[in-house]
Amino acid sequence: MNALRYAQCWEDADVLVAALAVRPGGTYVAIASAGDNALAMLAAGPARVIALDREPAQLAALELRVAAYRALSHEELLALVGSRPHAARRKLYARCRPLLHDAPRAYWDARPDAIRAGIGSAGRFERYLALFRTVVLPLIHSRETVNELLACDDGERARFYAERWDTPRWRLAFHLFFARSTMGALGRDPRFFAHADGPVSQRLLARIARSLRDDDAGTNPYLRWILTGAHGDDLPPALRAESYEAIRANLDRLEIRRTSLEEFVDAHDGPLIDGWNLSDVFEYVDDAEYASLLARIAAVSAPGARLAYWNMLVPRHRPEALAPFLAAREDLAAPLRARDRVPFYGDFVVEQAR
Ligand SMILES: C[S@@+](CC[C@H](N)C(=O)[O-])C[C@H]1O[C@@H](n2cnc3c(N)ncnc32)[C@H](O)[C@@H]1O
Structure with a gap:
């Protein structure tokens, strides 16, 4: 089995669930990735969520999360993911382990260090972010400066960013570390950049800068993880206390499938899908x-x-030729894009079947 690429989805599930208007009774499809967003969709009580991915390791990540919802309390789930510090994660894993199928069990059995560190750190992408946090960031900003940014209130954030954070060293280190070549070598599969034109780090820096300047990093769970390696009190949707029971109650409605999206749509002959x-x-x-x-x-x-x-990095909106089948829903997407809290994306798109 290939190693895990993503141990978290890094896509804002609040925005996603609102965009899809997930409703009881519906059948939904989710790209599994690490599973957190498919689980967030389950909290809304649909009849079925089909979580698919072509990478078995991603499905192993989702299966372990599912087992954790079944076997652990909410606080223990947060500990296993790594949202909270914990000294004995392997004991938590031992309680989830009997609920895993053979392949995911073998995957996680072979990775005791990943369990010890928290399963939300276990992907190649999270290790890349950790390298930034533990090696690069300390060369730019002290722990105190990071904490000051996290504690900034709305009135002082833009000034703090301009005067204290946005130094030439920050910009240079960011450009080097988030260049296409560095990211391709250490963080994201180089094939994922195949259709992206132009320099990558400039676009990412502009997005991170906007996020650090305009959003409250202290309450943004994604920014907080990037800067500190854990979540604070504010959590991504699937990990919130109010989602825990709902997800747990609906786990039987989750179907995990190893397939590409292409194979899935070509083979699908069940009920029509209500959201993607x-x-x-x-x-x-x-x-x-x-x-x-x-x-x-x-x-x-x-x-x-x-x-x-x-x-x-690649602009994708339904081509005009598909207008008879799919309507662009920029009216829904625009306000959601404005409150998307994951700082990596240039666009969020919502389309609707006619
Ligand atoms: C698309 S990636 C994106 C992760 C993150 N947003 C990024 O851009 O770095 C998320 C997941 O999609 C899966 N994936 C990509 N293309 C797929 C396809 N055609 N069918 C099924 N899964 C796919 C990958 O294996 C991965 O687990």
């Missing part, structure tokens, strides 16, 4: 494959079904 969490998968394929896949998704969508997806 498509992560940013369209960036990995060229224009023609994107248009073809979108058309095939529309063909197995119920009337009114919504599709939600992100663009990180």
Whole structure:
């Protein structure tokens, strides 16, 4: 089994669930990734969430989360993920282990260090962020400066960013560390950049800068993890106390499938799908494959079904030729994009089957 790429989804599930208007009785499809956003969709009580991924390690991450919801208390779940410090995560894993299928159990048995560190740190992408936090960031800003940023209130944040944070050293280190080549070598699969034009670090720096300047890093769980390696009191949706019972109660409605999205839509002959969490998968394929896949998704969508997806580096919106099948819902996407708290994306797209 390939090693895990993503131990967290790094896509804002509040925005996602609002965009899809997940409703009781509906059937939804989610790209699994690490599973947190498929689980967030479950909290709304749909009849079925089909979580699919072509990478078995991603499904192992989701299976362990599912087992953790079943076997652990809410506080223990947060400890296993790494949202909170904990000295004995392997004991928590031991309670989840009997609930795992053979392949995910073998995957996690072979990775005691990942369990010890918290399963939310266990992906290649999270290790890359950890390298930034533990090696690069201390060369730029002291722990006190990071804590001051986290404690800034709305009135002082922009000034703090301009005067204390946005130094030439910050910009240089960021450009070097988040360059396409560094990121491809250490963090994100180089194939994921295949359709991205132009320099990467400039765009990412502009997004992170906007986020650090305009958003409250202290209450933004994604920024807080990037800067401190754990969540604070504010958590991503699937990990919130109010979601825990709802997700737990609905776990039987989650179906985990190892398949590509392409194979899934081509083989699907069940009920039409009411909504799609498509992560940013369209960036990995060229224009023609994107248009073809979108058309095939529309063909197995119920009337009114919504599709939600992100663009990180490659612009993707349904081509005009698909307008008879899919409506652009910029009216829904624009306000959600404005409150997206994950600082990596250039766009959030919502489309609706006619
Ligand atoms: C699209 S990636 C995105 C992660 C993050 N947003 C980023 O851009 O770095 C999330 C997941 O999608 C899965 N994936 C990508 N393309 C897929 C496809 N065509 N079918 C099924 N899963 C796919 C990957 O294996 C991964 O687990």
